Amino acid sequence: AQSVTQLDSQVPVFEEAPVELRCNYSSSVSVYLFWYVQYPNQGLQLLLKYLSGSTLVKGINGFEAEFNKSQTSFHLRKPSVHISDTAEYFCAVSETSGTYKYIFGTGTRLKVLA
């Protein structure tokens, strides 16, 4: 079974500052990793995914994440945030075969301050 831990429930950051949202996972098998963003009263939108290959993954809206197998982490980063990045961010893991169901973390609320 897999599990995902997002240690930070809330992260406040000033506009144009860098941000890192942390995600650690646990799994006994190979996994795929994802980051999704959720704006209020909306569904989830895929930011980026790691399937294989390069451990640095670039996504939409200037976000990137680095897969670290030894530390079982997949932290999300952005060098300069905007007010519009204020949202809930979810890390998710899935097995590489079978149903591909996702196990989500509890989310990190990013609040960008002016």
Next chain:
Amino acid sequence: DTGVSQDPRHKITKRGQNVTFRCDPISEHNRLYWYRQTLGQGPEFLTYFQNEAQLEKSRLLSDRFSAERPKGSFSTLEIQRTEQGDSAMYLCASSQGQATGYTFGSGTRLTVV
């Protein structure tokens, strides 16, 4: 590609009533998933369809819950005899294989009073 559509967006119902939600996935996607999200939590897996076959159900899906996907197109999720604990956002997602990731709908927010 019109995305994943869910209907209704909001539903308020009295405890004990039955409710049904609909999900229309992206037409070429053969995989369909239902998730439940409560306040302050990440989405939790409920069930999965590949085409019309329901291949996995979570233990969260009690006997009061049933899902269908006739003809491998749209899907419905029915909750019978609703309880206050059923209040949540119900999310539908579809995909055409793992490499693409899921596309989520906007969800149906259920409030049981």
